[in-house]
Amino acid sequence: MVAQAHREEEAEVEVLNANLTKLNLLTKKIQGSIVRLDTSGQVVKEAIGPIYSNTQQLQITNTNILRVSEAIERLRQPLDAKGREEGVIRAGPATAGLQQYLGALQRVDHALTDLTSSNLRSNQQAIADFNKLLASGSSQLQDLFRQALQQDAQPVEPLHYITKGLEFPTIPDQELSQLKPTAAAITSAYTKSSRSAKRDENPAIRVYAEIRGPYLSNSLQNLATASINTSTKRGQDAGIYREGTSGIGAYANGLEGMITAEADNVSKIFPTSEVGQAIEATCQNAMAVFANTLMELNTFIKSRILTDCFLAFEIIDLVTPISYRLETRTGARLKSQFSDALRPIRETARSSVSELLEQTRQKASAVAVLPNDGNTVPLVSETMQRISTLSVYSQPLQAILSSIGDGKWRIALTPTLEPTTTPSAIDSTTLVSNYLTDFLDTLLANLETRAKAFHRSKSLQGCFLSNSYAIVERSIRSSPDLSRHLTSSPTHKASSLYLDAWKDPSSYLLDVQYTSRTSNPQGSSGGGNAANRPVSGSAIDSATIVKALSSKDRDKIKEKFKAFNSSFDEMVARHKSLYMEREVRSALSREVQALIEPLYARFWDRYHEVDKGKGKTVKYSKADLATLLIGLA
Structure with missing residues (x-):
C-alpha cells in the first residue's frame, strides 16, 4: 500500500515537471514575440510621426484661415457702412429726416469704433474718411441744433413773471425731445472725430451757450439798467436809503428765476455729468453783466457812504442766499461767481461800519449851534434812522462784524478781502447789539458835551438831552428789529439835569425846626421851639405856629413865600417856553410835580396864615399849585 502511494506521488511530480517545462518554453516564446512587437512599433512610429505632426499643423492653419476670414468679414462691414450711410449724412438731416440721420451717424460711430479697435495700418485711411464723415455730420447737426434753439430765444420781460408770480418760461417739451438726442449725437461725433476733443470743448454746450446766453443777458438787461437808475437818480439832498427803493431786488429775483428755468432746460438736454458745465457756460454773460452792475452801484454807494451804505447791506442780504439756493438747485459752481461779484460791495459794507461811527462822531462834535428852546437837532433823527435801517440787515451785519471782531469797528478799517482780526467768538447777535450800542453812545456822548458847552442853563441842557433821548426811545420802540438789540436810553440823566434848575424854588420851601430856642442860630429862617412843633400825626394849626413866631421870623417866612x-x-x-416832545413834557412835569408839590404843601400847611388870607404873600393855595403843576404837562 505504501509502495503504491509512493508511485502515485512520483507520477504527479513528473506531470508537474512536464507542465513546468512547457510553461518555460511558452514564456520564452512570448518574450520573443514582445521584442519583435516593440521593434515593429518603433518602426511604425518612426514612419507615421512626421505625418501626424503635419496633420496637426494643417488643422491649426485651417482654423487660423477661418478666423482671418471672419475678421475680414467683420472689417468689411464697417467699410460697407461708409457706402450705405454716407449718402444719408451728406444729404443732411433736413432731407433725410432727423431720426434717420441720427441713426446713420450712430451706425458710422459704431463702425469707426470697430475700425479703431482693429489697429490695422491698412484701415488708417478708412478711419480718416469716417472721421471726416462724422465731422461733417456733427457740423450739420450743430446748425440744426442752433436753429432749433433760436426758435425760443426771444428775450422776455422778467418783471412780468415776478410781479404776477409766474414761473419763468422754459423750452417746450416737444422741442426738448429733439434737442436731447441731437446734443448727444453732436457730442459723440465730435469726440470720435477729434483726437484733441476734451470735456470742456463740447460743441453742443458751446452752441447752447451761444444761443441761450444772450437770451438770458438780454432778458435781464432792463432790470440791470433799472437797478442803477433807481439807486442813483436820488439827488444829493436825498435822505437815508430806504429798504426796497432800489431795483436790485427785482434784478436779483429775475436772475435767480431765469437761471433756475435754464437749469431745468439744461437738465433735460444734457447728461447729468455735463449739466453744471452747460449752466456755467450759459450764465457766463448774464453773471458778467450782474457783476458790472454791482460794480457801478458800489461806486455810487462809496460816494454817499452815510446815506447809501445800507444799499450795500441790502444787496448782500439779497444775493448771498440766492447764490446758495442756485448752487444747490442747479449743481453748477455759481456760488463763487456770485461771491466775486459781491466782493466790492462787501468791502464797502465792511468799511462803512467804522465810517458810520466816525462820521457820526464828527457831525455831533461839529454842531455849532443848539436851539435856544431846548429842542434837539436833526442829527438825532438821522442817526436813529441809520441805526434802525442797519438793524433791518442784521444777517449781513452779523457776518461783517464777526469778521472784524468785537469792538474793532472803533478803529478805521482799510478795505480788504480777508478779516484783519481773528473772527470774534462772541455770539453774532451780541456783536450787533454791541455795535449799535456803540453807535448810539457815540452820538449821545458827543451831544451831551455840546449841550454843556453851549447851554449854560441846566434846564436847557436837560431839556435838550431829554428831547434827544425821547427820539431815541421812540425809534427803538417803533422798530422790532432795533428793539431786539437795544434797550432804553439813560433818560434819568437828562431829567436830573432839568430838575437841578428847579432846586432854586424848592430851596425856599425848606424849613428847619429846632428842639430848643437856644439851639436856633442867629439868622435862622424857620424858628419855633419844641412847644410850637406839632405832635406827629396831629393836625397842623398854621395860625398857632405863625403866632408863636417872632416878628423877625414872620418876615423871613413872608420873604420865603415871595422868593418862591x-x-x-x-x-x-x-x-x-421850552420845546419838549410830548412824552418829555409829560415826564418832566411829573418829575417837577413830585419835587415841588410835597414841599409846598408842607410849607403852606405850616405858614400860610402868615398872609392872613390876603393873597399878597401866599400867592398859591395847595389846590392852585397842584392845578398849575398838572397843567405843565
Whole structure:
C-alpha cells in the first residue's frame, strides 16, 4: 500500500515537471514575440510621426484661415457702412429726416469704433474718411441744433413773471425731445472725430451757450439798467436809503428765476455729468453783466457812504442766499461767481461800519449851534434812522462784524478781502447789539458835551438831552428789529439835569425846626421851639405856629413865600417856553410835580396864615399849585 502511494506521488511530480517545462518554453516564446512587437512599433512610429505632426499643423492653419476670414468679414462691414450711410449724412438731416440721420451717424460711430479697435495700418485711411464723415455730420447737426434753439430765444420781460408770480418760461417739451438726442449725437461725433476733443470743448454746450446766453443777458438787461437808475437818480439832498427803493431786488429775483428755468432746460438736454458745465457756460454773460452792475452801484454807494451804505447791506442780504439756493438747485459752481461779484460791495459794507461811527462822531462834535428852546437837532433823527435801517440787515451785519471782531469797528478799517482780526467768538447777535450800542453812545456822548458847552442853563441842557433821548426811545420802540438789540436810553440823566434848575424854588420851601430856642442860630429862617412843633400825626394849626413866631421870623417866612413865588413863576414860564416832545413834557412835569408839590404843601400847611388870607404873600393855595403843576404837562 505504501509502495503504491509512493508511485502515485512520483507520477504527479513528473506531470508537474512536464507542465513546468512547457510553461518555460511558452514564456520564452512570448518574450520573443514582445521584442519583435516593440521593434515593429518603433518602426511604425518612426514612419507615421512626421505625418501626424503635419496633420496637426494643417488643422491649426485651417482654423487660423477661418478666423482671418471672419475678421475680414467683420472689417468689411464697417467699410460697407461708409457706402450705405454716407449718402444719408451728406444729404443732411433736413432731407433725410432727423431720426434717420441720427441713426446713420450712430451706425458710422459704431463702425469707426470697430475700425479703431482693429489697429490695422491698412484701415488708417478708412478711419480718416469716417472721421471726416462724422465731422461733417456733427457740423450739420450743430446748425440744426442752433436753429432749433433760436426758435425760443426771444428775450422776455422778467418783471412780468415776478410781479404776477409766474414761473419763468422754459423750452417746450416737444422741442426738448429733439434737442436731447441731437446734443448727444453732436457730442459723440465730435469726440470720435477729434483726437484733441476734451470735456470742456463740447460743441453742443458751446452752441447752447451761444444761443441761450444772450437770451438770458438780454432778458435781464432792463432790470440791470433799472437797478442803477433807481439807486442813483436820488439827488444829493436825498435822505437815508430806504429798504426796497432800489431795483436790485427785482434784478436779483429775475436772475435767480431765469437761471433756475435754464437749469431745468439744461437738465433735460444734457447728461447729468455735463449739466453744471452747460449752466456755467450759459450764465457766463448774464453773471458778467450782474457783476458790472454791482460794480457801478458800489461806486455810487462809496460816494454817499452815510446815506447809501445800507444799499450795500441790502444787496448782500439779497444775493448771498440766492447764490446758495442756485448752487444747490442747479449743481453748477455759481456760488463763487456770485461771491466775486459781491466782493466790492462787501468791502464797502465792511468799511462803512467804522465810517458810520466816525462820521457820526464828527457831525455831533461839529454842531455849532443848539436851539435856544431846548429842542434837539436833526442829527438825532438821522442817526436813529441809520441805526434802525442797519438793524433791518442784521444777517449781513452779523457776518461783517464777526469778521472784524468785537469792538474793532472803533478803529478805521482799510478795505480788504480777508478779516484783519481773528473772527470774534462772541455770539453774532451780541456783536450787533454791541455795535449799535456803540453807535448810539457815540452820538449821545458827543451831544451831551455840546449841550454843556453851549447851554449854560441846566434846564436847557436837560431839556435838550431829554428831547434827544425821547427820539431815541421812540425809534427803538417803533422798530422790532432795533428793539431786539437795544434797550432804553439813560433818560434819568437828562431829567436830573432839568430838575437841578428847579432846586432854586424848592430851596425856599425848606424849613428847619429846632428842639430848643437856644439851639436856633442867629439868622435862622424857620424858628419855633419844641412847644410850637406839632405832635406827629396831629393836625397842623398854621395860625398857632405863625403866632408863636417872632416878628423877625414872620418876615423871613413872608420873604420865603415871595422868593418862591418869583422863582416858581419864572421856572413855570421857562418850562412853558421850552420845546419838549410830548412824552418829555409829560415826564418832566411829573418829575417837577413830585419835587415841588410835597414841599409846598408842607410849607403852606405850616405858614400860610402868615398872609392872613390876603393873597399878597401866599400867592398859591395847595389846590392852585397842584392845578398849575398838572397843567405843565
